[in-house]
Amino acid sequence: MQDLKSVTQIEVQVSHVDAFRHVNNARIMEYLEMGRWDIMNLRGRREEYVRKRLAVPVASMQVNFRMPARLGQLLDIVTTLQSVKANSFVLKQLVQCRQSKQVVAEATVTSVIFDAAKGVVVPALEIIEALVGLPQAEMSEVLA
Template sequence: MSASLSRVQLRVRGYHLDGYEHVNNARYLEFMEEGRWDFFDKHPAMIKELHQAGRAFVVVNLNIDYLAAARQGDDLEVMTGIIEVGERSGICHHRIVRSDGTLIAQADLTFVLLDVRANKASAIEGDVRQALADLTLAKEAFTA
């Protein structure tokens, strides 16, 4: 397994469900956020360096494809990784798969590097750019 790909296991609980007895669409945002936290937990130096420089990663767009229903008791794996780094933004890919191999949902999340003091996006450059580039994966890595 690549160190650049985060894998989080979780079980669907009753409180994740909506009135139709499947995972509520908003819960998938939480599942994916758990994947991002795990990803950055594996790379703490990057976050520490950003905070010291007055920078932060901020979500600016999220596109989710809901492909199958997850229900109470399902065991899911949330995979998270960076698939693209541009001059001013990057893309984090998420894939949620049930233990039987069914792809439940996938998403591409666009982030920018925020200059906290100026409250505006800044260029992704220098050591941060190199660190992100070193962690970048092809989408095919999510199916391996």
């Protein structure tokens, strides 16, 4: 599969740190969400999703927390399209320290694109087209 990837850069702020002086797991989940929105906007299509009333709900998510992130650390949220199924797509996400490349958390996220105007899930080929802006004629490279 063609490597479709985004990297979201975050510096851990004071407001991100809890009483134990590390980033709480709930905040890590927010970082992961930011990464998912960034890959959805790779081709500048976020406004199109809003205009077309397309939602991107998480159907399932497996998160493994590996080590704490701390105040001032620079983190990269690496989000990669892993696979496409009939009506869903799977993203692999890593939260890692920019300098050491140590993994703070990793996630596998299955999502769908839901057309709120029609009340239906958009099929896989349309998901990829919406995700990366490729016409269906070029889909074979992405789906290979």
